Amino acid sequence: MHRQFDDILLGSIELFCLAAEAGSFTAAANTAGVTPAAVSRSIARLEKRLGVRLFVRSTRSLRLTEAGRDYFEQCRAALNQLIEAERKVTGEQVQPSGTLRISAPTTYGHYRLLPLLPALREAFPLLKFELHIGNRNIDFHEENFDVAIRFRTQPDSTMVSRHLEDAELVVVGSPAYLQRAGRPHTLEDLKQHECIQFDLPSSGRPIAWLFSDEGRDREVLPTEGHYLCAEDVLAGVTLARAGAGLFQTYRFIVEQDLADGTLVEVLQAYAGRSRPVSLVYPHGRLLPLRVRVFVEFLVERAAALAHQRAAAARVRSKRK
Numbered sequence: 001m002h003r004q005f006d007d008i009l010l011g012s013i014e015l016f017c018l019a020a021e022a023g024s025f026t027a028a029a030n031t032a033g034v035t036p037a038a039v040s041r042s043i044a045r046l047e048k049r050l051g052v053r054l055f056v057r058s059t060r061s062l063r064l065t066e067a068g069r070d071y072f073e074q075c076r077a078a079l080n081q082l083i084e085a086e087r088k089v090t091g092e093q094v095q096p097s098g099t100l101r102i103s104a105p106t107t108y109g110h111y112r113l114l115p116l117l118p119a120l121r122e123a124f125p126l127l128k129f130e131l132h133i134g135n136r137n138i139d140f141h142e143e144n145f146d147v148a149i150r151f152r153t154q155p156d157s158t159m160v161s162r163h164l165e166d167a168e169l170v171v172v173g174s175p176a177y178l179q180r181a182g183r184p185h186t187l188e189d190l191k192q193h194e195c196i197q198f199d200l201p202s203s204g205r206p207i208a209w210l211f212s213d214e215g216r217d218r219e220v221l222p223t224e225g226h227y228l229c230a231e232d233v234l235a236g237v238t239l240a241r242a243g244a245g246l247f248q249t250y251r252f253i254v255e256q257d258l259a260d261g262t263l264v265e266v267l268q269a270y271a272g273r274s275r276p277v278s279l280v281y282p283h284g285r286l287l288p289l290r291v292r293v294f295v296e297f298l299v300e301r302a303a304a305l306a307h308q309r310a311a312a313a314r315v316r317s318k319r320k
Contacts, residue, residue, distance in 0.1 A: 016054065031160075114133075166274040196229065
């Protein structure tokens with residue numbers, strides 16, 4: 001067997017995977033104990049060897065190309081196999097066990113995370129789960145959490161951030177409310193409607209509604225409305241179902257309501273905005289096995305959901 005990988009190339013592959021996971025050369029460098037320039041040189045060597053671009057870089061973001069995503073999935077699986085082989089040879093337990101401490105917001109917790117956990121435990125019966133379902137950002141070190149799911153993740157060099165999805169936003173109202181108040185057709189029409197507001201826990205102020213107006217991002221903070229919710233954003237959905245007014249929420253929360261007619265989507269001409277959802281955990285080159293299997297499980301399920309959502313979006317587009 002001829003040798004195809006030298007130590008430098010294997011190191012470059014590991015740095016590539018770290019950068020892909022963290023979405024940042026700097027974060028990958030901090031984890032590996034090298035400089036960002038060293039990470040950049042390693043990625044450049046890989047791209048030259050493969051003859052393809054692995055990342056699309058800008059001053060504000062770093063994302064994988066399609067070829068980069070495919071390469072990342074294969075490399076990550078290969079590195080995980082090497083880790084498992086090392087664990088097995090050294091006699092380390094290979095069956096994940098122990099307690100996973102997970103923090104998730106109420107929306108993602110109820111509608112995405114919790115329904116998936118029985119399948120994970122069926123695959124790994126020695127796992128236990130401690131779940132914090134709420135909208136407060138936990139402190140990993142003080143509260144000893146393993147992973148957290150967060151919307152609008154801020155850059156943090158001490159954390160690894162794995163993108164799960166871009167949660168699409170929709171504005172909805174009940175048929176009874178729309179019959180009573182009429183259907184809005186423009187963003188200006190919102191001034192004449194009951195707009196249910198939600199206080200963002202981190203700021204204590206009502207969160208802006210996000211729209212796309214002829215390709216331009218717009219933020220609207222409704223000032224007309226007699227309902228202001230705090231802590232639990234699902235309260236706004238419940239109010240909308242009851243006919244209290246209009247509410248902007250994530251499509252995945254109201255998919256069934258829209259399908260059965262309990263709620264109706266409005267302002268579709270201004271739709272298309274979303275908020276990113278990420279799985280975050282502290283940097284560490286060797287994650288506990290229980291954490292690693294959870295991370296890979298959730299990322300894989302999120303990718304499968306993304307394909308389903310893309311197909312559903314194509315169907316909705318054809319209906320329009």
